[in-house]
Amino acid sequence: MTSESSPRARRQGPAMLRGQAVPPTTTDQRLLDSRGPSDWLHADPWRVLRIQAEFVEGFGLLAELPKAVSVFGSARTKPGSEEYELGMEIGARLHEAGYAVITGGGPGIMEAANKGCDDAGGLSVGLGIELPFEQKLNDYLDIGMEFRYFFVRKTMFVKYSQAFVVLPGGFGTLDELFEAITLVQTGKITRFPIVLMGTEFWGPLLDWIKGTLLPKGTISPEDPDLFHLTDDPEDAVRYIVEGHTRAEQELIERRAQAAAAEEAQD
Structure with missing residues (x-):
């Protein structure tokens, strides 16, 4: 017999296992059996839950953060x-x-x-990372969190920074x-x-980008304009504020145009 009801076939959640892949015990048997090795703590399915937990904790901690800028x-x-x-x-x-840092x-x-x-x-935030060598969070944070995974941490930087x-x-x-x-270039964030x-x-670095990447055609002519180079902190902050003001005005105009188009259809 080769059907799923066969003793050599078993449903395990969304998966179907047959033959030698069928484990000798069920999932809840292994959960309730406190004996045995702890290797499962380092298995990929358990890591998925840890990753999920990091996202949930990060989103929960930062959800009410005001507008913020990340400094690297x-x-x-x-x-x-x-x-x-x-x-x-x-x-x-x-x-x-008016920004958190x-x-x-x-x-x-x-x-x-x-x-x-x-x-x-101001409101000072630190998103740390677990490293092989000790590096504690600094002493100037109002909100601090340490992550296991770089990619979860990087998501938090992008999601909660303007x-x-x-x-x-x-x-x-x-x-x-x-x-x-890359995220700006590909339109993933605006x-x-x-x-x-x-x-x-x-x-x-900018000379190499403009002198090598651009002539080779590996980037678009407008891509070097995706960032602003300066030595002046006042100019840096002004560039950020003006960029956000301009973007907000464009958003208001797009919404007004959409509303006018919808009204015209009615």
């Missing part, structure tokens, strides 16, 4: 350095413009932006930068200003 940069930047001071100024100015919650530029925002009386400000950093900073640029702080640091 190196965790290795030392307090007192020029870039650390720049991060603090950016954090303070973003608060003054979100960072990766660690040291360096992340700490600087959180500190600048916190010192100015812009990115990117200061000098390493591979992690580049990853976050190009993730944001009304999302991206600012690069530091012309000396980021200039060679």
Whole structure:
């Protein structure tokens, strides 16, 4: 017999198992049996639940967050350095413009932006990540959360930020930068200003983008305009505010046009 009612065939939730794939015990037997190894804690189906839990916890924690800007940069930047001071100024100015500040919650530029925002009386948020080496959340957070999974954390940055400000950093900073640029380029997110702080640091990257990618045709002519390069914190915040104001006005106009078209049809 080869039907699903055969002793060698079993339904296991949405799956159907036959032959050697049929386990010797049922799912609830294994759940209620407290004996045996704990390898199941590290199995992929259990990881799915952990991933789901991280999304639920993150969404729940940040759902009522006001409009916010994420600030990225190196965790290795030392307090007192020029870039650390720049991060603090950016954090303070973003608060003054009405934004909460979100960072990766660690040291360096992340700490600087959180500190600048916190010192100015703003809402400071840190989204940390579990790493092989110890890196605790910094001391300037009103809201902090540590994630197991990079991709869950990155989703939170994008979902709850209205812009990115990117200061000098390493591979992690580049990853976050190009993730944001790709999402804007492909239309996955809109009304999302991206600012690069530091012309000396980021200039060679932009030269390569315009001098290599553009001539090769691997990006569109308008793609280099997806981000704004500056050394001035005031200019950076102004670019973000003006971008949002312009986008909101365009949204109002589109809604008005849609309403007028619907009224004309009636």
